[in-house]
Amino acid sequence: MTDSRLAIVVLAAGQGTRMRSSTPKLLHQLAGLPILSHVLATSRALGAAHVVTVVRHERDLVAALVAEDLPESLIVDQDEVPGTGRAVELAVAALPADFEGDVLVVSGDVPLLNSATLASFVAAHREREVSATVLSSFPEDSTGYGRIVRSETGGFDRIVEQKDASADERQIAETNAGVYAFGIAELREQLARLTTDNVQGEKYLTDVIGLLRDAGSSVRAVPVADAWLVAGINDRAQLSETARQLNGFIVHGWQLAGVTVQDPATTWIDLKAQLAPDVTILPGTQIRGATVIETGAVIGPDTTLLDCEVGENAVVTRTDATLAVIGAGASVGPFSYLRPGTILGADGKIGAFVETKNATIGAGSKVPHLSYVGDATVGEQSNIGAGTIFANYDGVNKHRSEIGSHVRTGSHNVFVAPIRIGDGAYTGAGTIVRKDVPAGALSLSVAPQRNMDGWVQTNRPGTDAAAAAAKSGD
Known part of the structure; x- marks a missing residue:
């Protein structure tokens, strides 16, 4: 539902110098989303008739995020006059002239403030029909925050900044949280009276309260x-x-939904991830992005999945995977690296120290260990021998390999793409496949083995090897 009497101003113009980062502060990631995205999602949930986001630092990057996450938001550029008061002044000027209602001001760098809390705050503001309501808090350490000074009867008196506070006022535990609700008429009137006559030369929103x-x-x-x-x-x-705090809530929520998380302290789950009941997450695991995990799957320990799909009852152990699909009942790991485009079919296996990229491995097929499978298709019920390399790059272009169903390849093979190995074919150990292999054929790299008797005694006399050979009598 739309609240026709509510407008929200999102303050997103700050530079965030204390982050010491080339990335704008509001675009840093938190549970898989930019900080500002959390605030925009909350603003959307409140159903305000108008949302105005004020931008300045790295304007184009921040505005692009706003346009993607909340396209209905107006974007207002803060001018050369600094301060939160000026930001709100410009935002209010962008609202329709006939808007009558309340203005909720929130900060783009306060991502955990949820819609339920803000809805209660707006309701409390409207309940008393006051000109303004300030959201306050009682942090463990109030250093640096403006203090809420109350009268003897407990009513609001004023906000005093720490630098201006007396010794007694600095002992006040209640602080200004920087979130405000104003009646639009009173806000417009007082914004017009703001000045930059202060040490910082800024228009302060807290001055409106005064x-x-x-x-x-x-x-x-x-x-x-x-x-x-x-x-x-x-x-x-x-x-x-903040990330730790939010992750704790996310993990706890999935536990209540039927997911076993063995060690919440070392498990990280992004907001967009989806987990079915009876999924098990083992220690040291990160479920990132829009990863989807179906019931019965076991993930971890020490596993990172980014934007992956994992089927029912699959097991993924000590694996790093991005944009990969793992079928039902499949097994991955340990120490596997699944790069984008990997698709492992039902009951398939990608084993220890295997890297895959842009590879489709069919149902029941196995790449057990020590192999690289890139730009390839493997059919069903095939087995790729240990130490196999799909040589997909000729120095200029990438090429694909096609391996049929029920194929058995020997250890230490090299498949020089582009090649095709037909259904039911075999390859011998150490084979380098440069040409297509017909269905049902055996492919070998034929090089007769040559033994040179007495070579060690002749060429390595006096060594332990020569002595051992002489002693053996063979």
Whole structure:
């Protein structure tokens, strides 16, 4: 449902210098999504009639994300006048002139603040019919935050920044969370009165609160239930802490949905991942991107899956896989590397120290160990011998190999693409296949073995090998 009386302003113009990163702060990843995407998703869930996102630093990158995630959002560019007050001033100016209702201001770097909490906050603002409502919190460490000063009766009095706070005021545990709800008429009036007459030369949104109080308007402060909900991200330490907090909730949710997570502390699951009941996740495992895992599958330990599909009852052990499909009942690992385009059929096997890329391996077929399968198709119920290399690159172009069904290839083969091995064919150990092999044929690299008797005694006299050979009497 659309709330015709609600507009949301998302502040996304900051530079985020404390991240010390070439990537804009709001585009850093959190549970598989950019930080800002979490805030935009929450804004969408609130059903506001209008969403305005204010951008500036790395404008084109941030605006592109907004256009993709929330195309209905207006994008407003902050000008040369700095400060959150100026950002909100420009956002409000972009709203329809006839809009009457409330403006909710949120920060693009506060990703855990969910729609339920914000909906309750807006309801509390409307319930008292006040000019503004400030969301507050009680963090474990209030250093650096503006304090909420209350009157003797417990009502909101003012916000005092730490640098301006007295010794007693710095002892106040309640802090400003930087989330506000305003009546549009009062907000427009006070934004017009903001100045840059301060040490930083910025227009501060918190000054609007002071102006409203000076004008005799009522302002309310509503504490949030848990301080972590309004934790902002300013540096990489805070990013990792927020990621840990969010991941804990994600893992816990999947546990309640019937997924066994043996060690939540070492398991990471992105928001877009989908897990069926009775999936088992072993320690040291990352389920990233839009990975889908069906019931009965066992993943891990020490496994990373990115945008993969895993079928029922498959087992994936100590494997790194990206954009791969693993069929029902299949087995992968340990120490396998599945690159994009890998498709393993039902009951198939990709074994120890095997790398695959752009390869389709049919149902029941096996690549047990120590092999590279690139740009290839393997039919059903075939076995690729240990140490096999699909030589798919000629130095200029990639070529494909086609291996039929019920094929048995020997150890230490090299398939020089493009080649085709027909159904039911065999290849001998050490074979280099440069030409197509007909169905049912045996392919061999014929090179007679030559033994040179006495070579060691003649060419390596006095060595341990020569002595051993002489002693053996063979």
